[in-house]
Amino acid sequence: MSAQLTPAPDLQPAFRALADPTRRDILRRLSAREMTLAEITAHCDMTRAAVKKHLVVLQDGNLIQMRRSGRETLSSLNPDALKPVVNWLNYFETFWDGHLSALHDTLSELETKE
Template sequence: MTDLQPVFRALGDPTRRDILRMLGETPMTIAQVSEHFDMTRAAVKKHLVVLSDGGLIHVEKRGREAINSLNATALRPVFDWVGWFDRFWDDRLEALKSAIEKDAANDTGYDNG
């Protein structure tokens, strides 16, 4: 099983989620990302390191610049993990619907099924 802790750690911060959305639109340098936030480049760099550690971004060196881009495939294990809960609630809600329909049918003497 994949260790999701680094990904969830990266996603746990609203600034990092905002950075991911931005990088999903276009790759950016640290300076370009920094323009969108009221924090130092060093602080933005720390956020980018956490995102990189989680595998959520790809960093490409181009000369003296580092170009950061979204690595959306790293979100797949998170999507799968959350999907389990989606199916869990679908099953529970379907069971509740069936129980309500059965109860309603018993109350009216009409069998819906």
């Protein structure tokens, strides 16, 4: 196998954050622009307090950044934090590509022999 899984930062908080569909939806929305808690809550079928808890998990996973702007707190996507997650997943994509290619070659050889 040509790709190697290099040591990465602790990805557990990021994977924990990505495990929830609501948090993935919030990330998708934040990929377009930074938003206030009220703006995010308007798109969710839950209370402001529940959305805030999701934002804390995303922040703990380093997937979002929060900054104060006057009386508001703006949340924005931290795209650089997704790179180690994508790299970790790409390793397994390469792993399966190699194994599926080998299976294809084996099946082609068997077909040729028949």
